[in-house]
Every structure is written in C-alpha cells, then in structure tokens.
Amino acid sequence: MSDHWTEKLSAYLDGELTPADRRALERHLEGCAACRADTERLGRVKEWAATYAGTAPSPSVWRGVRDEIRRREGPAALPIAARRRFRIGTGLPLALAASLALVIVGVGGWLAGRATAPGSGLGAEERGALGSAGAMTIAARQTNAALLAAERYGAAIAQLEQAVLHDRSRLDSATVRVVVEKLGVIDRAIAEARAAMAQDPESAYLAEHFATMMRRKLNLLRSASAVRRS
Amino acid sequence: MLLTIAAGAAIALAIPQGTDTTFAVAANARLDLQNYAGEIVIETWARSEVRIVADHSRRESITVEQQEGIVRVRPASWKGGDADFEIEIEEGRVQWSRSGARSPSLVEFTVTVPEGMPLDVGGPFTDVTITGPVGETSVQSNEGDVTLTAVRGPLTVRCVEGDVTITDVQGRMRIHAIDGDVWIENASGDVVAETTDGDIHLIGVTSSNVEATSVDGDLQFAGPLAAQGLYTFATHDGDVTVMLPRDAGARVMVATYDGEVSSDFALDMPEDFSGRRARFTLGDGAAQLEIEAFDGDIEIRYLEN
Amino acid sequence: MSVLRSDTDLTAGERDAVDVELAVSGDGAAFERLYYRHVGRIHGLTRWLMGQEDVDDVLQDIFVRLWEKLHTFKGQAAFSTWLHRLATNVILRRRAERGTRSERYGGSLVELDRAAAERSTPGLKVDLETAVERLPERAREVFVLHDMSGYKHEEIADFLGISAGTSRSQLHHARMALREYFEG
Numbered sequence: 001m002s003d004h005w006t007e008k009l010s011a012y013l014d015g016e017l018t019p020a021d022r023r024a025l026e027r028h029l030e031g032c033a034a035c036r037a038d039t040e041r042l043g044r045v046k047e048w049a050a051t052y053a054g055t056a057p058s059p060s061v062w063r064g065v066r067d068e069i070r071r072r073e074g075p076a077a078l079p080i081a082a083r084r085r086f087r088i089g090t091g092l093p094l095a096l097a098a099s100l101a102l103v104i105v106g107v108g109g110w111l112a113g114r115a116t117a118p119g120s121g122l123g124a125e126e127r128g129a130l131g132s133a134g135a136m137t138i139a140a141r142q143t144n145a146a147l148l149a150a151e152r153y154g155a156a157i158a159q160l161e162q163a164v165l166h167d168r169s170r171l172d173s174a175t176v177r178v179v180v181e182k183l184g185v186i187d188r189a190i191a192e193a194r195a196a197m198a199q200d201p202e203s204a205y206l207a208e209h210f211a212t213m214m215r216r217k218l219n220l221l222r223s224a225s226a227v228r229r230s
Numbered sequence: 231m232l233l234t235i236a237a238g239a240a241i242a243l244a245i246p247q248g249t250d251t252t253f254a255v256a257a258n259a260r261l262d263l264q265n266y267a268g269e270i271v272i273e274t275w276a277r278s279e280v281r282i283v284a285d286h287s288r289r290e291s292i293t294v295e296q297q298e299g300i301v302r303v304r305p306a307s308w309k310g311g312d313a314d315f316e317i318e319i320e321e322g323r324v325q326w327s328r329s330g331a332r333s334p335s336l337v338e339f340t341v342t343v344p345e346g347m348p349l350d351v352g353g354p355f356t357d358v359t360i361t362g363p364v365g366e367t368s369v370q371s372n373e374g375d376v377t378l379t380a381v382r383g384p385l386t387v388r389c390v391e392g393d394v395t396i397t398d399v400q401g402r403m404r405i406h407a408i409d410g411d412v413w414i415e416n417a418s419g420d421v422v423a424e425t426t427d428g429d430i431h432l433i434g435v436t437s438s439n440v441e442a443t444s445v446d447g448d449l450q451f452a453g454p455l456a457a458q459g460l461y462t463f464a465t466h467d468g469d470v471t472v473m474l475p476r477d478a479g480a481r482v483m484v485a486t487y488d489g490e491v492s493s494d495f496a497l498d499m500p501e502d503f504s505g506r507r508a509r510f511t512l513g514d515g516a517a518q519l520e521i522e523a524f525d526g527d528i529e530i531r532y533l534e535n
Numbered sequence: 536m537s538v539l540r541s542d543t544d545l546t547a548g549e550r551d552a553v554d555v556e557l558a559v560s561g562d563g564a565a566f567e568r569l570y571y572r573h574v575g576r577i578h579g580l581t582r583w584l585m586g587q588e589d590v591d592d593v594l595q596d597i598f599v600r601l602w603e604k605l606h607t608f609k610g611q612a613a614f615s616t617w618l619h620r621l622a623t624n625v626i627l628r629r630r631a632e633r634g635t636r637s638e639r640y641g642g643s644l645v646e647l648d649r650a651a652a653e654r655s656t657p658g659l660k661v662d663l664e665t666a667v668e669r670l671p672e673r674a675r676e677v678f679v680l681h682d683m684s685g686y687k688h689e690e691i692a693d694f695l696g697i698s699a700g701t702s703r704s705q706l707h708h709a710r711m712a713l714r715e716y717f718e719g
Binding site: 178179181182185186188189192193196200203204205206209212213216220 | 390409427446464466
Binding site: 064 | 571
C-alpha cells in the first residue's frame with residue numbers, strides 16, 4: 001500500500017530529499033511505526049545489494065577468459081607458471097624476500113657492473129614512507145599500494161637480472177645490446193622518480209610513477225630472459 | 231618462372247637467384263611469413279591467389295606450405311624446427327632461432343595477397359612494409375622498420391629496434407616498440423602505442439580509446455575527443471602536446487614533477503602542483519583525458535585544421 | 536622506522552590495488568585472484584541485466600575486457616566500483632546488439648504490488664536472488680544499476696531511455712517489493 005510518506009522513503013535513504021522534506025519525514029517517522037519498519041527494511045535491501053557477493057559461475061568461464069586472452073596476446077600471456085619459476089622461495093614474507101633479493105644482486109653483480117643495484121628494491125626512506133595500519137587518506141592508500149607493488153617488482157627484477165646475466169651467452173648479441181641500453185634509460189627514470197619521492201613522500205602520483213617505471217623495467221627484463229626451447 | 235600450386239600441398243621451391251610463384255588460396259586463409267634478414271613488402275590484389283616474389287642468393291630457397299588454412303612461408307636456410315634455442319620477446323615479439331650449421335641469408339620478399347587476408351609477418355632483422363586492405367595483421371621485428379599504409383585493422387606490431395609508421399588505417403592498433411618512434415597518421419580505432427626510447431606522434435587520430443606511453447620521448451596527439459572516450463598520455467622524460475578542437479569536452483588530469491603546463495584553453499589551475507596531479511574540466515567534460523610528464527612540459531593547444 | 540606490512544594487514548581495496556599493479560605487469564596469478572574475488576558479484580549483475588541467455592559468454596567478455604583495460608585503472612575510485620562500470624558497459628552494449636531494449640514500461644505498478652503481496656504469504660517464498668530475477672524488467676534493471684553498480688538516476692535514465700523521475704519510482708517499487716524478505 002503506498003501513501004504520501006512511503007513514496008519518499010527511498011529518496012530519504014539515498015539522501016535525495018530537500019532539507020525541509022527530510023525534516024518533515026523524520027518528524028513523521030517518530031510517530032509512525034509502520035514507516036519506521038519500512039525504512040529499515042528498505043535500507044536492508046539496499047545494503048544487501050551493495051554487499052551481495054554472488055556465486056561463481058562454472059569453471060569453464062575462467063578457462064574461456066584465459067584462453068581468449070592467450071589467443072589475443074600469444075600463449076605466453078597470463079604466465080602463472082612463469083611467475084612461480086622466479087619466486088625466491090615459497091611462503092617467505094615479502095620483506096624477507098626483498099632483502100634476500102638485494103643480497104643476491106649484491107653478490108652477483110649487475111648488468112652494468114655497478115656494485116649496488118638501484119633498480120631492485122626500496123631503500124630505507126621508501127620503507128619509512130609506507131604507512132602503518134590505521135585511517136589513511138585515499139592518496140596515502142594509493143601511495144602505499146604503489147610502494148607495495150614496487151617492492152614486489154624489485155624482488156622479481158633482482159631474480160631476472162640474475163637470470164639474464166647467467167644466460168647472456170645464449171642470447172643473441174643484438175638483443176642483449178638493445179635491452180641493456182634501454183635498461184639504462186629506464187634505470188635513469190627510476191632513479192629520478194625515487195629522488196622525487198624522497199622530496200615529496202606524500203604524493204600518490206610520484207609513488208605510482210615509480211611503480212610504473214619499475215614495472216616497465218620488469219617487462220623489459222622478462223623480454224630478455226624468456227628463452228624457450230622449441 | 232610462374233608456378234600454380236593447389237591448396238593443401240606442401241612444396242619446396244629451389245629456384246636459384248630468386249623466386250616468383252603464384253598459387254590459389256582458400257577464402258579464409260592466413261599468411262604466416264617469417265624472414266630472418268632482409269625485407270618483406272606486402273601488397274594486395276582482388277584475386278584469391280598469393281604471389282611470392284623473393285630476391286635471394288643461389289644457395290637459398292623459399293619453403294611454402296599450405297595446411298589447415300595457413301600459408302607458411304620461410305627461407306629454407308632458416309629452420310624454425312630443430313634449433314638450439316628459440317627466443318620469444320614480449321615487448322618486441324620475435325620468434326627466431328639459431329639453426330646451427332649455416333647462418334640464414336638475406337632475402338627480400340615482395341608478396342601480393344588477396345584483400346582482407348590476415349597476416350602474421352616479420353623476422354629478426356627485417357623491414358616490413360604493408361600496403362593495402364589486408365585483414366587482421368600481426369608484425370614482429372627485432373631490428374627493422376615497420377610501415378603500414380591503408381590497412382584495415384586489427385593490428386599488432388612488436389618492434390625492438392626500429393620505427394613504426396602507420397597511415398590511413400581503420401581498426402584497433404596495438405604498437406609495442408622499445409627503441410624507436412611511432413607515427414600514426416589519419417587513423418580511426420582504439421590505439422595503444424608504447425615505446426621505451428622514442429617519440430610517439432598520433433596525428434589525425436579519431437578514436438574513443440587512446441593510450442600512448444614512452445619513457446624517454448615526446449608524445450603528440452591531434453584529434454577529436456569522443457564523449458565517454460578515454461585518452462592517456464604518459465612519459466617520463468619528454469614533452470606532451472595535445473591538440474584538440476576548440477569545442478572539446480573532457481575531465482582532464484595533468485601530472486608533472488618538473489615541467490610546465492600551458493594551454494590555449496582557459497584553465498583554472500593551482501600555481502604550484504609539482505609532484506601532484508591537477509584536475510580541471512574542458513567544455514562539457516564528457517571524455518577523460520590524462521596527461522603525465524614527469525620531466526617535461528605539457529601543452530594543450532587548439533587544433534587548427 | 537615503519538615495518539612493511541604483510542598481506543594480511545591489507546584491506547580488500549588495497550589487496551585489489553596491489554593485484555591490479557601486478558596483473559598489469561603480466562602476473563597471471565594476480566589477475567586470477569582479481570577474477571575470483573569479484574566474479575560472484577559480476578555474475579549476479581550479468582544475470583539480472585541479461586536474463587538467462589548468454590550469461591557465461593558475456594561474463595567472459597567482461598573479464599577479457601578487464602584484462603585489456605586494467606592498466607587504465609588509476610585508483611581514484613574503488614576497484615569494485617570501476618569494475619562494475621566496465622561490466623555494465625559491456626552488458627549494455629551486448630543488449631543493444633541483441634535488441635532487447637524494450638519500449639514498454641516494464642510492468643505496471645499494480646503488478647509489482649500484487650507480486651509483493653503474494654510473496655508475503657507463507658509457502659510462496661522464493662529466495663532473494665530469484666525474487667530479483669522475477670521483478671518486472673524495468674524495476675529490476677534500475678534496482679541493479681542503482682543499488683549494485685552505484686549509478687545515479689540521471690545516468691540510468693540515459694542508459695535505459697527513461698526519465699530520471701521514472702528511474703526513481705522504479706527503484707522505489709523494486710525495493711518495496713524486495714523488502715518482504717527482511718524482518719522489520
């Protein structure tokens with residue numbers, strides 16, 4: 001049964017009433033149990049829709065997604081197995097894995113022969129910039145997510161640099177030459193992004209840009225190291 | 231010397247100093263042509279035939295196979311099968327291998343294909359030039375320039391070292407370069423263009439989805455913005471120039487760490503936003519435009535025809 | 536010095552943001568995690584907007600498109616909201632191609648009220664998901680687009696070719712029909 005007040009309940013829940021109408025409705029609710037009950041139930045409907053988790057479809061859907069992506073981008077797309085190949089170990093906490101990566105690169109040297117590897121992992125200042133749990137602004141969350149992602153890239157980058165070093169003799173010299181040169185371009189970008197972040201640690205743009213540059217380095221290294229026997 | 235070869239046959243032509251062969255192909259056949267070093271030029275005609283003209287030395291010959299709708303063309307000296315190793319590169323997608331005994335020779339292909347034929351062509355040290363309304367096309371080159379004209383998409387180009395030039399094209403385009411410039415002129419369709427060391431020029435591009443990114447290079451775009459369209463331009467070290475019609479409408483986000491933002495359009499921008507993003511609206515704000523230049527200037531200009 | 540937080544400390548939104556970054560770089564396991572984390576909800580959205588036909592097909596289209604467009608997610612909105620918009624775009628386009636845009640009003644209000652009354656009779660109850668399915672088409676569409684995908688009435692009016700006022704009243708009637716499932 002609909003009446004004058006009931007019609008307004010949805011708009012009320014969505015915050016769409018004018019202040020005057022809202023006050024009038026709230027006064028009405030104080031005295032009308034049926035409308036109060038309806039308001040609460042409508043709110044529960046709304047909440048149910050907002051949090052509805054649903055049920056997964058048949059597994060064939062995921063397989064279809066994966067196959068279509070591989071059809072469009074080549075069989076190496078969605079490399080789930082490839083990623084596992086480059087993990088340092090299973091189940092290591094991220095921080096420990098990252099520090100191990102730094103150790104490996106330090107011992108193994110680096111493509112350009114530098115003693116330290118600027119591209120592979122976060123320094124103390126960046127880690128300090130990662131916020132502790134608690135209320136955070138959206139920008140701070142974005143910064144955090146970007147830094148966490150960059151940390152993971154750093155570990156993977158360290159792995160791949162090692163792989164490329166060892167396999168260098170098996171790669172065509174032209175490929176290696178181009179890749180090494182362009183890694184230099186990206187490393188310069190990473191160093192500049194890092195320096196900028198140090199100046200302005202709150203900036204979500206700078207953190208995301210840093211993560212983007214790390215990701216580009218990772219992609220370039222992957223392209224050099226993906227060697228497959230036919 | 232002309233030979234006509236029936237579909238379904240596997241043949242090897244061993245003709246010294248050059249190849250010239252024409253054969254019929256099925257209606258939905260695809261071309262898979264990989265060359266180690268040299269050139270690939272592809273043109274179209276209205277016939278349901280493929281003509282392969284190849285310039286090469288006496289010791290070289292061209293292998294052509296037709297199976298299951300794929301026309302596979304290779305220099306015989308370059309074996310994709312028994313190889314020491316095969317390299318697959320993600321950014322510059324190349325499939326090539328060391329064959330062992332003899333190093334592959336230089337071959338220059340000129341191939342004429344039916345209009346609308348899908349193509350998968352390329353090679354490690356090969357320039358690729360395609361002209362005419364071919365079908366879905368994928369090009370890979372390690373070291374070589376890629377030039378596509380009057381092609382109908384979708385297009386995927388992966389190039390490690392070399393420039394990519396695309397003109398008068400309709401259809402989805404994905405260009406992945408590492409060391410080279412990308413030029414796209416007079417095109418329509420979704421565009422993704424990426425390079426690490428090189429400039430990207432998108433001139434006269436009409437699309438509702440454009441993404442251009444470089445690390446070390448300038449970006450340039452000139453074209454209309456579609457309502458609900460998404461346009462992203464990002465570089466680390468380089469300038470970005472976006473030229474838009476005067477009535478363009480977009481929600482704009484610009485970000486730069488060390489650079490200036492200037493505009494022909496009236497903007498309401500903070501004085502100093504170094505290290506941060508600034509947002510403003512052009513016109514009706516219908517499209518979404520994102521411009522990032524970490525170390526470089528951003529210019530938004532009127533597009534004058 | 537702050538300690539790097541481990542995965543278990545991340546909120547759902549942060550977990551999504553990290554997986555998006557990883558997936559964009561080609562990490563298939565991260566993309567698979569995103570899929571399984573969100574497919575249930577998108578499955579419901581798709582079923583309720585498409586009907587029973589082609590649901591799996593459209594779901595596949597949505598997640599392939601997600602893979603292609605993932606790098607455009609910038610993190611200003613929640614990933615879930617952004618994914619809903621992407622999914623809704625795919626679904627609406629598919630519907631336009633299928634030509635199921637119905638011009639009719641989508642069930643009279645009398646029908647809705649009767650349906651609600653029937654459901655309040657014990658023995659005739661179906662589960663809430665089926666109840667949504669059984670809503671008249673227009674009311675169901677508006678309810679899903681507004682309360683699940685978070686679109687505003689003006690946007691819904693654009694999509695469905697109705698007025699914003701109609702959208703508001705359809706939403707209200709859909710919610711009223713479904714309120715029977717909650718004890719007040």
